[in-house]
Amino acid sequence: MSLPLVLEVQRMAVDQTSSVVQLVRTAKLVATKLSLTDATGWIDRELNGYPNLRSLPKYRIFAGQCRARNPFHGWIPAQFPNAELHDLFSEARVGQSLGSMEPLLADDSGYLTMQYPFELEKGLRELFATDMQFSIRLSKGNVTGIFDAVRNLTLDWSLQLEQAGVLGENMSFTSIEKLEAKPVSQQFFIQNVGVIGNLSDNATVTNNQTVNGPLSIPGVLDLVSQAKSSISALPPQTQADVAPVLAELEGEARQSVPDQSKMRSLLASAKTICEGAMGNLVATAITVGITALLAAPK
Numbered sequence: 001m002s003l004p005l006v007l008e009v010q011r012m013a014v015d016q017t018s019s020v021v022q023l024v025r026t027a028k029l030v031a032t033k034l035s036l037t038d039a040t041g042w043i044d045r046e047l048n049g050y051p052n053l054r055s056l057p058k059y060r061i062f063a064g065q066c067r068a069r070n071p072f073h074g075w076i077p078a079q080f081p082n083a084e085l086h087d088l089f090s091e092a093r094v095g096q097s098l099g100s101m102e103p104l105l106a107d108d109s110g111y112l113t114m115q116y117p118f119e120l121e122k123g124l125r126e127l128f129a130t131d132m133q134f135s136i137r138l139s140k141g142n143v144t145g146i147f148d149a150v151r152n153l154t155l156d157w158s159l160q161l162e163q164a165g166v167l168g169e170n171m172s173f174t175s176i177e178k179l180e181a182k183p184v185s186q187q188f189f190i191q192n193v194g195v196i197g198n199l200s201d202n203a204t205v206t207n208n209q210t211v212n213g214p215l216s217i218p219g220v221l222d223l224v225s226q227a228k229s230s231i232s233a234l235p236p237q238t239q240a241d242v243a244p245v246l247a248e249l250e251g252e253a254r255q256s257v258p259d260q261s262k263m264r265s266l267l268a269s270a271k272t273i274c275e276g277a278m279g280n281l282v283a284t285a286i287t288v289g290i291t292a293l294l295a296a297p298k
Helices: 005-014 020-033 037-048 083-088 098-106 118-127 140-163 175-192 217-229 236-253 260-275 281-295
Strands: 061-063 065-070 074-077 091-093 111-115 134-139
Touching (some): 005 020, 005 140, 020 037, 020 140, 037 098, 083 217, 083 281, 098 140, 118 281, 134 140, 140 175, 217 236, 217 281, 236 260, 260 281
Antiparallel strands (some): 061 091, 065 074, 065 134, 111 134
């Protein structure tokens, strides 16, 4: 006799020889039958990829190594003029689907390579005054870590469902099981993944944000801090134009009750200023960061 659906998920999760892709597909069957949009939102992104790289779970973000392809010596490490730029452009955000990454686990080189988005690579070429290709190198262990994280999350979620009395006998769930599963799953995914439901591609959600919520104050302050630390790498006129906007934005964000509309307006102004210097690496990075902050609808 076949196992109840939730127990089948557990069986696959603890079997290290089982495919994580197949495990997640089975978990989707559970989530769909229980009408759990929080679970299916996460599962669909793992199966199909994350269109918005600013809303990745933490287990998909790594410190990689920026490398340039020298025509005579092959791939060589890029030497940045300061630590801020090094850290900013060594961050690797892995948004690929589990299925597309699964063959990489058989790669014997021990390293994997990711390409930069077009604008960032253009900025890197201008910064280093070269036409060389740039990429981020990751350890194969980073990708293995993604699969392990997904396997562990799926197991933990299924165990919590079982503890709530949700099993899924005969490939179906009772009305009581469906009621019990919703709060368990919602709390689990808020705490462990930070993604709730089938979010739009432009939404960025963390544990202290909601899909339609206000701007993240910590996010605004973090962006201002990073922009100010690298502002000397901007063209002089861009520096002069954007500095007072950043200062006003920081001041507003530190108010006891920040004006959301004013902060959005200031972010839009800073973005417009930096777009005028596109091709400059720091201007591109600031623009990308602002776009992510403004992505959540008002």
